[in-house]
Amino acid sequence: MSLRYALLGLLADEPASGYDLTRKFERALQRYAWHAQHSQIYPELGKLAADGLVEVIAEGARGRRTYAITEQGRTELRSWMLNPPDVFVVRHEFVLRLFLLSTLDPEDARAVLRPVAQESARELATLRESLDRAEATAPPGTELALGRLVAEYGLRSFQTMHDWALWALDRIDQVEAAKAARPAG
Amino acid sequence: MSLRYALLGLLADEPASGYDLTRKFERALQRYAWHAQHSQIYPELGKLAADGLVEVIAEGARGRRTYAITEQGRTELRSWMLNPPDVFVVRHEFVLRLFLLSTLDPEDARAVLRPVAQESARELATLRESLDRAEATAPPGTELALGRLVAEYGLRSFQTMHDWALWALDRIDQVEAAKAARPAG
DNA sequence: CCACACATGTAATGTGTTACATGATTAT
DNA sequence: ATAATCATGTAACACATTACATGTGTGG
Known part of the structure; x- marks a missing residue:
C-alpha cells in the first residue's frame, strides 16, 4: 500500500509522468525510505487513475502522460x-x-565497520554541504521548505550511524584487549 | 535473499527452532532491520537445511525441531x-x-509529529531500562553479546528520532510565528 | 546516422502477508 | 477442564524484481 501513497505524495508536490516518478524514487526515496521500479509504477498509476485519485493532465511526445493528484487523491x-x-x-x-x-x-567485524564509519562520514559531509547551500540561497524566515525537515533527519541519522560505528569499533577493541589480558578465560 | 542470512545470523548466535526464530524477529529485528512471519520462516529453514547450511540438532515436544548452523552455513x-x-x-x-x-x-504536520515525539520517548525509556538491567547483571568486559550492539543502536536511533521530532515541531512554530508577524508576506 | 536519453508496457519469477488449519503441553 | 502458549505447516493473495519488449525525440 505504501507505494500508492508515495506516488500520491510525490504528485501532491508537482505533476509528473511515470518516467519522472521513477527517477524521483531513484534520487530521493531509494536511499532512505522506499524504492520502486518503473514496472511497478506504471501499473500503479493506472490503478490510481481508475480510482480517481490522480488524473492525466497532459500528453506529450513519445507517449508521455503527465499525471496530477486530484482533490480526492489529496483527501486520501x-x-x-x-x-x-x-x-x-x-x-x-544495512x-x-x-x-x-x-x-x-x-x-x-572491524573490516565491516570501517567502511561504515567512512561512508557515513562522507554521506554526512555531502548532506551538510547541500543543506548549507540551500540555507544560504533562501532568505531566512521564508516558507518552511519541509524538505528542510527531511534533510535534517537524514543528517542526524547519518551522524548517529557514524557515531555508533565508531563506538562499536572501540567496543570490539576493548573486548579483545580484555580477552588478551586473561588468556585462560 | 536477506531473510536467508538473517536466519543464518540468528542461528550463528545460538541454535533455535522456527518458533524461537519467529519471536526473535518480533522482538529484536522487526522494528529496526527486517521482519518475517512464521509462514515464511519455516519453509526457508527447510531450504537452508536442504542446502546444508543448517541442520536439525534436536527434536522435542510438540514436534519442535531445533536447528543449528553448519560450518558451510558459517562460511556462507x-x-x-x-x-x-x-x-x-x-x-x-516512517x-x-x-x-x-x-x-x-x-x-x-504537528499532529503527525507530536505522537512521534511521545512514542520515541517512551521507547527510549524502555530500552534504556532493559539495557541498564542487562549491564548490571553481566560482569564487565565479558563476551560481546549480540543484543548489546542492537540495543545500543536502537537507543541511539530513538534518541535521534525524539530530538529531531522536537526540533521539527519547534521549527514549524517558528515559521508560523514569522508568517503571522507579516500577514502581507 | 547513430548513440543516448526519453518513455511506456507486460511476463515470469521471487518474496512477503494474511488466512486457514491442526494439534500438544503447561499452568491455573 | 480450560485457557494460554507452544509448535508447525500450507494456500491464496499481494507486492516487488528481473527480464523481455518496443518505439520516439534530440544532440552530436
Whole structure:
C-alpha cells in the first residue's frame, strides 16, 4: 500500500509522468525510505487513475502522460498521513548486517565497520554541504521548505550511524584487549 | 535473499527452532532491520537445511525441531557479511511519511509529529531500562553479546528520532510565528 | 546516422502477508 | 477442564524484481 501513497505524495508536490516518478524514487526515496521500479509504477498509476485519485493532465511526445493528484487523491493522502499504523514497515539490509556483526570474529567485524564509519562520514559531509547551500540561497524566515525537515533527519541519522560505528569499533577493541589480558578465560 | 542470512545470523548466535526464530524477529529485528512471519520462516529453514547450511540438532515436544548452523552455513554467512552491495535495500514507512510531511499544512504536520515525539520517548525509556538491567547483571568486559550492539543502536536511533521530532515541531512554530508577524508576506 | 536519453508496457519469477488449519503441553 | 502458549505447516493473495519488449525525440 505504501507505494500508492508515495506516488500520491510525490504528485501532491508537482505533476509528473511515470518516467519522472521513477527517477524521483531513484534520487530521493531509494536511499532512505522506499524504492520502486518503473514496472511497478506504471501499473500503479493506472490503478490510481481508475480510482480517481490522480488524473492525466497532459500528453506529450513519445507517449508521455503527465499525471496530477486530484482533490480526492489529496483527501486520501491526508487521511493516510494522519492515521499511522501501530507498527511501521521497516526493512533495512544495512542495519540487518550491523545486527549480525557479532557472528564475525573481531578482525572481520572491524573490516565491516570501517567502511561504515567512512561512508557515513562522507554521506554526512555531502548532506551538510547541500543543506548549507540551500540555507544560504533562501532568505531566512521564508516558507518552511519541509524538505528542510527531511534533510535534517537524514543528517542526524547519518551522524548517529557514524557515531555508533565508531563506538562499536572501540567496543570490539576493548573486548579483545580484555580477552588478551586473561588468556585462560 | 536477506531473510536467508538473517536466519543464518540468528542461528550463528545460538541454535533455535522456527518458533524461537519467529519471536526473535518480533522482538529484536522487526522494528529496526527486517521482519518475517512464521509462514515464511519455516519453509526457508527447510531450504537452508536442504542446502546444508543448517541442520536439525534436536527434536522435542510438540514436534519442535531445533536447528543449528553448519560450518558451510558459517562460511556462507561470512561471505555475505563481507561483501555488501553498492545499494542497500531500504524500506521505511516512517521515513516515507517524513518525506511526505510537506504535503500537509502546519497544523496537520504537528499532529503527525507530536505522537512521534511521545512514542520515541517512551521507547527510549524502555530500552534504556532493559539495557541498564542487562549491564548490571553481566560482569564487565565479558563476551560481546549480540543484543548489546542492537540495543545500543536502537537507543541511539530513538534518541535521534525524539530530538529531531522536537526540533521539527519547534521549527514549524517558528515559521508560523514569522508568517503571522507579516500577514502581507 | 547513430548513440543516448526519453518513455511506456507486460511476463515470469521471487518474496512477503494474511488466512486457514491442526494439534500438544503447561499452568491455573 | 480450560485457557494460554507452544509448535508447525500450507494456500491464496499481494507486492516487488528481473527480464523481455518496443518505439520516439534530440544532440552530436
